[in-house]
Amino acid sequence: MSNRLNEFTLSDGTKIARPVPINDDPWGILSPIKDTPWGKLIPVVDGESFSHAVHGYPLILMRVIGPPPYALMKKIPSNYRVCQQYEKCIIFDSKICHPCPKVPECYQPPNVEHPELIALVSKAWKEGRYVIIVIGEEFNING
Numbered sequence: 526m527s528n529r530l531n532e533f534t535l536s537d538g539t540k541i542a543r544p545v546p547i548n549d550d551p552w553g554i555l556s557p558i559k560d561t562p563w564g565k566l567i568p569v570v571d572g573e574s575f576s577h578a579v580h581g582y583p584l585i586l587m588r589v590i591g592p593p594p595y596a597l598m599k600k601i602p603s604n605y606r607v608c609q610q611y612e613k614c615i616i617f618d619s620k621i622c623h624p625c626p627k628v629p630e631c632y633q634p635p636n637v638e639h640p641e642l643i644a645l646v647s648k649a650w651k652e653g654r655y656v657i658i659v660i661g662e663e664f665n666i667n668g
Contacts, residue, residue: 530554530645532654535583540654543575551660555646557639562605563646566597567656572663580666590657594650598624601634609635626651 530542544553551569558564568591578586591597606623608614610633614622621627624634628651634643649656 530649530656532649533579535578535586536581537583537587539578539583539587540652541578542649542654542656543659551658555642555656555658558637558642558646561637561643562601563634563637563643566600567646567658569658569660572659572661575657575659576663576665590655594653594655595626598626598628598647598650605634605636607635609633609640624650 530544533541533543535541544551544555547553547556550556552559552564555564555567568589570586570589574586574589577583592600601624607619608617608622608631610631611617611619611622614631616629616631621629622632624632624647628647630648632644632647633640634647637643646656
């Protein structure tokens with residue numbers, strides 16, 4: 526299993542990350558977090574909108590993609606925010622050790638399974654990258 530997301534930068538500079546589907550599951554490696562607070566914030570978009578965006582026409586995708594990544598970080602419920610290592614960590618800082626644009630790499634979300642997958646999503650959001658799930662047929666205008 527890959528431990529990363531495929532990353533794209535659209536013609537307008539928008540950064541996108543998406544998992545590769547596994548066995549017809551569009552969530553791919555992110556399927557275990559689908560029903561977590563993080564998974565519920567990941568937009569599901571149609572393949573046609575995504576294809577248009579990849580081929581230089583991002584407006585259609587941007588209309589359906591939802592809030593920017595930094596805004597999604599703020600929507601994580603409070604009981605899932607503070608790093609689970611807060612009592613043991615010597616560098617814990619309550620101002621940044623939660624989903625935010627300055628969240629440290631060592632952040633571990635509390636009360637969840639698969640924290641490594643949530644770390645992937647958190648890192649992408651921190652980088653300003655939208656994480657999306659693409660469903661439906663995609664097209665390629667180059668052949």
